[in-house]
Amino acid sequence: MKTAVHLEIVVAFLFALAGPVRSAVPPPVSADPLGRVATLPPTASPHWVWVNDFVFPHMPDGQAILVDGDSGRFLGMLSTGFGFSRLVLAKDGKIVFSPETYFSRGTRGTRTDVVTMYDPARLAPIGEIVIPPKRASSMPMMGDSELTDDGRFLLIYNFTPAQSITVVDAKAHQLVGEIETSGCALVYPTGPRSFFSICADGSLLNVRLDDAGKATAQDRTAKMFDVAHDPVTEKGVRVGSTWHFVSYSGVMYPVNITPAGLALGPRWSLLTADDKAQQWRPGGLQQLAVHSGLNRLYSIMHRGGPETHKDPGKEVWVYDLATHARLQRMTLQNDSGAIQVTHDSKPLLFSAFIGSTTLDVYDATSGAWLRSVQNVGTTPTILVTP
Amino acid sequence: MKWLDSLTEGSTRAVARRTSRRGFLGSLGGFLVGTSGLPLLPVARGAQPTPDQGGTPAKPGAKPDNSQDPTSCEYWRHCAIDGYLCGCCGGSQSSCPPGTEQSAVTWVGTCHNPADGRDYVVSYNDCCGKSTCGRCLCNRNERDTPIYVPFESNDYNWCSGSSKANIPYHCSTARIVAVAK
Numbered sequence: 001m002k003t004a005v006h007l008e009i010v011v012a013f014l015f016a017l018a019g020p021v022r023s024a025v026p027p028p029v030s031a032d033p034l035g036r037v038a039t040l041p042p043t044a045s046p047h048w049v050w051v052n053d054f055v056f057p058h059m060p061d062g063q064a065i066l067v068d069g070d071s072g073r074f075l076g077m078l079s080t081g082f083g084f085s086r087l088v089l090a091k092d093g094k095i096v097f098s099p100e101t102y103f104s105r106g107t108r109g110t111r112t113d114v115v116t117m118y119d120p121a122r123l124a125p126i127g128e129i130v131i132p133p134k135r136a137s138s139m140p141m142m143g144d145s146e147l148t149d150d151g152r153f154l155l156i157y158n159f160t161p162a163q164s165i166t167v168v169d170a171k172a173h174q175l176v177g178e179i180e181t182s183g184c185a186l187v188y189p190t191g192p193r194s195f196f197s198i199c200a201d202g203s204l205l206n207v208r209l210d211d212a213g214k215a216t217a218q219d220r221t222a223k224m225f226d227v228a229h230d231p232v233t234e235k236g237v238r239v240g241s242t243w244h245f246v247s248y249s250g251v252m253y254p255v256n257i258t259p260a261g262l263a264l265g266p267r268w269s270l271l272t273a274d275d276k277a278q279q280w281r282p283g284g285l286q287q288l289a290v291h292s293g294l295n296r297l298y299s300i301m302h303r304g305g306p307e308t309h310k311d312p313g314k315e316v317w318v319y320d321l322a323t324h325a326r327l328q329r330m331t332l333q334n335d336s337g338a339i340q341v342t343h344d345s346k347p348l349l350f351s352a353f354i355g356s357t358t359l360d361v362y363d364a365t366s367g368a369w370l371r372s373v374q375n376v377g378t379t380p381t382i383l384v385t386p
Numbered sequence: 387m388k389w390l391d392s393l394t395e396g397s398t399r400a401v402a403r404r405t406s407r408r409g410f411l412g413s414l415g416g417f418l419v420g421t422s423g424l425p426l427l428p429v430a431r432g433a434q435p436t437p438d439q440g441g442t443p444a445k446p447g448a449k450p451d452n453s454q455d456p457t458s459c460e461y462w463r464h465c466a467i468d469g470y471l472c473g474c475c476g477g478s479q480s481s482c483p484p485g486t487e488q489s490a491v492t493w494v495g496t497c498h499n500p501a502d503g504r505d506y507v508v509s510y511n512d513c514c515g516k517s518t519c520g521r522c523l524c525n526r527n528e529r530d531t532p533i534y535v536p537f538e539s540n541d542y543n544w545c546s547g548s549s550k551a552n553i554p555y556h557c558s559t560a561r562i563v564a565v566a567k
Binding site: 108 | 491515516517518520530531532533534535536541542543545546551552553554555
């Protein structure tokens, strides 16, 4: 009996507990308004990255995908047309420029090339500038399009296969014209009104512009690179007044921007004798990155023979650009064909590979792996950071 | 422009004897390697297309001789090809698939035919005007130069400006031009 009484008390207690719980059921979820669209903060985080994708299996459908390196969150995307190369971010961060190609019937009809301007907060087009339908169709590279140092002019490489550079006024949002660069390719800015292109014989074409964006002078340097035996790749990176290029075999060629013109600095090698004996060499589509504040160079490395200069790597080697000392060997989670380092004081290193849809994020100072973001694009190529 | 003339088929024959590149998809050599898990060797980039891609299946056991199989990356004419094989896309090693246009400007290579012991000049004309075929990707990076040396670079889309269909790249052929002398 005593047990039965205790049981009644317990049951009553449980009902007493359950009662208030039943009455605390939250109100129904309210209806969502129609038409809500997310926006981004007006100022980009230095830890965001644009993953540019030329979507090789479906080239009319180029994409640029924005990812937050701190959270790994997929923030949004742009649709960027046929044979897409990469976005160019305005220096003040207020416009995203995108050289694009379209056909009036998808893959046929009239070809129209434009620079589409996007609002970086809404990721929506706010205007376009029609440019000559000559934009180069090639494996994407940073040198396909660049802004002059002051952000005034956007320079776009053309290949028809005649070579030239289209000049766009990035402030007035209008086409300026075209500069012939016969025998020379790509764009490497050297100041507010100047850039160079690399020529087939290993010399550089130095071009100067006036305030209207017209070419006022062109001159060719002496041969700087050994095109026949060990050419430098097109994947140069810049710190201050020096462009750094690397050869297939890992020799660094610093090109200094001086008042007297372009001057080749002392060459140095990424590789020791032991490294060479083990067949280490640089490779990849965007194989070099730099951090200006730390004055460091990052290079994707792999082991392979002489014709593996575009192969991905599982390591990134870090160098002090002042002493040329190798500071670190980063071991990567996955194959890497493209790296980019953020510009801030706590930099991240992003890594992607055209044969994978995983974006990896590392601490660029310690080399520690932070996170991987899955399903980013289709064939990711070039990484661009604010 | 003289340098442009040098890109045309006839005048590139001499160039073809000293090099063996043409193409657009060089960086996808790594793509092939990455997706197939093959070792990072140039020869590995001649990956055998799988049967579901339209390629001839590899025989088990000993390494097969695919040098006479036009749907194989190891086909003798493909010594310098770089792209999707048109033979897997409705065309053949020498003809474009229906409804595409063959590019006029191209890169050429010199390939050795083990069946007759001769070297041939092979022209790798791209077929243009449709989206990418997506079948039988074949790529080797032999003697590839950066794109500032256009006529020896595998990173350009050679449909560029050289086809009535303009730049949409579909696949690549491997036409015999002549016996190399």
